[in-house]
Structures are given as structure tokens and as C-alpha cells.
Amino acid sequence: MVGRAVAAERFGPPQQVLHLTTLVHPDPLSHQLTVRTTAAALNPSGLIPVTGTYPSRTPSPFIPGHESVGVILPLGGDCEGWAVGQRVIPIGTAGDRRALRGGAMPRNASRSHRMRPIPWPHGVASTL
Known part of the structure; x- marks a missing residue:
């Protein structure tokens, strides 16, 4: 699956180094959830x-x-207790050394223990 996100290709002033990039999103591993980002803050x-x-x-x-x-979105095979369509907050995704990912990523495959379910509507949850 392909998506777009703002990425820092190098370090420097944000207005000079942040650029829109196209990303290929891999299928989740057995211990991962794939999350479609619906709101993000920078x-x-x-x-x-x-x-x-x-x-x-x-x-x-x-x-x-x-x-x-x-x-x-898709669940890895070892992700018990989660459901497709469930609303979540990904925890600790920015600057992950193993993948080009962060809070503003349009889709994010992450370990299920790095997710927290949210009971509120997205507009409320994204402001907390």
C-alpha cells in the first residue's frame, strides 16, 4: 500500500528540510497492527x-x-484483543529506529503493545 507523509530527510530548520514524500507501507508482521491515521498534531x-x-x-x-x-486496519495473526476499525492512539512512534514512521504517518504498522484503545470520538482524542 502506498501513502504520503511529510518527512525530514536531513536535520535543519523545519521550513527547509520537511518535504512531502511517498511511502510504501508493508503488511503487518504477526505481532503488529496497521493503523490508518485520522488526525495528527505536529x-x-x-x-x-x-x-x-x-x-x-x-x-x-x-x-x-x-x-x-x-x-x-489489518491485524497481525498474534494480536488478540484488537479489532479492525477500533480507534487507537499509537504510543512511541516518532523517530523509530527500525522504520520511517512517526505520528504524522498516514499508515503505521506498530507492535500491538504500543497501542492504546480510545473511547472518545477522534476530534476529542486528537486534542488531548
Whole structure:
């Protein structure tokens, strides 16, 4: 599956280094959920890594952002207790060393223990 996201290809001022990019999203592994992002925020804490303040913690290229909400798409085979269409908050996705992913990613395959279910509508959850 193909999607688009704003990525930092290198470190520097956000207005100079953030660019729209096309991504190929792999199918989830057995222990992963795929989440379609429905709302995401990019605030100062999400822009600090773009500037290169913490290069050892956030290798480039990466998708910036820490906060997002979404709905579960395909499930890996070992993801008990989750359902397709369930609303979730992905936890700890920005600057992940193993994949080009972050809160503003349109789709995100992540380990099921890094997800939290949300009972509120997306508009409410994305502002918390």
C-alpha cells in the first residue's frame, strides 16, 4: 500500500528540510497492527528532532510527530484483543529506529503493545 507523509530527510530548520514524500507501507508482521491515521498534531516537541537537537535518538530520515489517533486496519495473526476499525492512539512512534514512521504517518504498522484503545470520538482524542 502506498501513502504520503511529510518527512525530514536531513536535520535543519523545519521550513527547509520537511518535504512531502511517498511511502510504501508493508503488511503487518504477526505481532503488529496497521493503523490508518485520522488526525495528527505536529507541535514544538515534534519539531525539535527535525532540527537535529537529538541526532542519536532520531536518525534521519524520519516522519516527525508524537501525537496521532487512528483506526486499526489489518491485524497481525498474534494480536488478540484488537479489532479492525477500533480507534487507537499509537504510543512511541516518532523517530523509530527500525522504520520511517512517526505520528504524522498516514499508515503505521506498530507492535500491538504500543497501542492504546480510545473511547472518545477522534476530534476529542486528537486534542488531548
